[in-house]
């Protein structure tokens with residue numbers, strides 16, 4: 001994760017895609033803009049899953065293929081695209097982490113430990 005954060009820090013500088021640190025107003029506008037770009041990428045992941053479900057339906061229901069095979073074929077067909085969209089999401093998430101100087105690797109394992117230890121209200 002630290003490697004990815006360092007890579008993206010350089011990449012964003014190179015592309016001139018950093019969150020503005022000009023002043024509060026510029027930073028706020030830049031953060032909101034990047035947040036919208038992140039949500040756009042999240043919706044692109046949903047579009048890919050929707051395409052998988054549509055393809056599975058077409059192969060299984062319309063063309064009579066075994067549903068399990070159809071689903072696998074659809075996943076295989078969209079795997080590369082979903083990888084790209086998930087990568088877009090990661091790029092924006094890491095951009096926010098870099099802007100705030102957050103060590104995502106440390107934060108991630110801390111959070112997962114919190115999740116593991118927290119009481120599940122549904123089970124108590």
Ligand SMILES: [Mg+2]
Pocket residue numbers: 041044084085088
């Ligand atoms: Mg995308």
